[in-house]
Amino acid sequence: MSGALFRSDWRNIRRYAVPARMVAECAEARQRGDWRAACEAARIDVDIDPDLLVEAPVAHLAPDLLRWHLPRVLHGSTEFAARRLHLLVPDSPVGPDTVLLTVRSADSAHGSQRLRLGAVRGAAVLLDGPAAPFPAYFWDVRSIGRLPAALGSGSAASDRRAAFAAAGFEFTAGQDDKWRSADRNRVLTPLDPWRLAHDTRWLAARLGERAWTVSDNSYWQPNAFRYLTVFVDGDTTRVSWTTTEGRPCIPIDLVCYSADQELIRQGQLAPGALHPLVRDVLYPDAPAEPFVPTDGEVVRVRCNGVWHAVEARLGRLDPLAHTLDERRRERALQAFGGATGGCFAVERMWYGGLGRLPRRLREYRAGLWQRLIHGGTRTLCELLDAGLDPYLRDGTGGTLIHRIAAFDHREMLPRLLAAGVGLDTVDKEGYTALHRTVQQLGPADVIMTLVDAGADLSIRNRDGETVLDHVRKAFRYGDRLRPDLRAALVHLREQAP
Structure with a gap:
């Protein structure tokens, strides 16, 4: 991590x-x-x-x-x-x-x-x-x-035990096999021993707890070990492998090598692009260089033996070299199942068709979605007001309604439906927005809103599964299912014919 x-x-x-x-x-x-x-x-x-x-x-x-x-x-x-x-x-x-x-x-x-x-x-x-x-x-x-x-110390060292020793850790005797297994399975690669040593000592001084367990079950490899525990005793810090999780815990993603420093070291992030408070203490002489997203992208695609320019702007794809009559003719051809190529094949893929878009278009679209997801309802409303295409698709073919949970769905769903976005439009895998939200055990209030808006429960995805099939799978979680989600799924099931 x-x-x-x-x-x-x-x-x-x-x-x-x-x-x-x-x-x-x-x-x-x-x-x-x-x-x-x-x-x-x-x-x-x-x-x-x-x-x-x-x-x-x-x-x-x-x-x-x-x-x-x-x-x-x-x-x-x-x-x-x-x-x-x-x-x-x-x-x-x-x-x-x-x-x-x-x-x-x-x-x-x-x-x-x-x-x-x-x-x-x-x-x-x-x-x-x-x-x-x-x-x-x-x-x-x-x-x-x-x-x-x-x-922490910066780049990861290949000899993990030596890196821990350099950070001032002492080792519990008789655990050499555990360390060799950890090195062989590369399970400690993301962990920065210097950062772990600093944080455990800092936390011990503030909270009075001397034993801290590092764990992240999604990252540990099978048959290697279970948990790594740090014991802080004054100036002495000892590390030991244990078979049971202790309390308190430090997730491994809190004591990894610094992503910011790694990106800067690799030339993928300018020091001036850091958060200003971070920049001022790490690189006080660096000028501010905030990232400014691009408004659009123009790429060239091969079309009928020549190169044509295609522009993406505010989520809309414009085949610049083609007249409106040509575009209507090609779209009619697509509606009857006809094959398309060149600019119109790119347009079809942009709006959810199968195939692989040119790299720069993929990057532009991915960046636009990142702006929306992290900007939330405010950014989405601003961009829609500025002309954002409400029919925008993501890389999976999903619409803005497929990602409605990222926004205020009570405000945005009526607006998107009024703009003509289909409530039951399917993505490349055949999932509707409701289907996908249930499959991901999404927010209960979003499920309720989609159901009450009249989402179709009978549509099957490419594997032949309906929303109700995924409801049955969800109930297999038993007591682990969130109570609000359980209530929403019961409400959904009651709407089935």
Whole structure:
């Protein structure tokens, strides 16, 4: 989960996930002391008990900095992992009565990128529960100066045990086979021992906990080991393999090699493109270079033996070399199943047809979708007002309704339907928006809204499965199924003929 392993994901995250407008609006709100406005600019909902709010350290929170540093799904995604709860640990000792902030991601994957800010008294949610620690230098403007020391050593070393020794770790005796197995399976490749040493010592000093377990079951390889535990005792830090998960835990994606430093080292990110607060402490002399998305793209495609220009702008594809009559004739031919080529084949693929678009068009479309997903409802409305094609498709052939969970669906669904986007349009795999949302165990309120809007339950995907088939699969999760999702699926099933 390091920048070294997922550079393309992190490059897109740095381009789109915390846009320059968000950073500027958050900075302005902080300057006038309006932390709520800063949270809204950073797409963070506030859900703090009024009794805790008076003691919560909200005045020093930089919501955009928090958003910059939170872990992501990766593996081709720039989004937050679903149902992740982080405890924001301050740069001071934490007692049982200390009020701490929490931040939670959405309940489902491919959903809204809005976060929810809460507060708890004491660190029990971390020590006894599901939360992951998030140190102050990732979110508190007073602690950002600690970031250079916290970001670790840089590039990954091939000899992992030697790297741990260089970071000051001592080793539990009799575990040589575990280390050899870990090296052979490359399961520790993303973990930065220097960063792990720094964070465990820092957390131990603030929370008083001396044993920290590093775990991420999605990343550990079978038959290699289970858990890595760090024991902090004064200036001594010892590392040991264990067979059971301990508490508290540090997810491995919090102690990986720095994605920012890796991207800069590889020449894929300019120091000036970092978040301003990060740039000022890591590269204080670098001029600001915020990423500016392109408005459009023009590519040349081979058409009837010659090269033609095709322009993509605001989600619309325009075969510039062809007249309106030629375009109508080709589209009529497609409607009757006729074969198309050249510019019109590219146009067909742009709007969900099978095939592979030219690389620059794929990149432009992917970037446009990233702007929409991370900009949310506000950005989508602005671009629609500016002429964005409401029939825009993504790389899977999905429409804006397929990704409606990323936006305020109560506001956007009526607008998209009024613009002519089909509620039951299928993607390349034959999934409707409802079908895909159920298959991904998406937000319950989105499922309810699509059902109540009249989504067709009988459409089969390319595997011959209907929405109800995926409802049956979902119920196999039993008690692990979210209660709100269970209620939504029951409501869906009641609408079946």
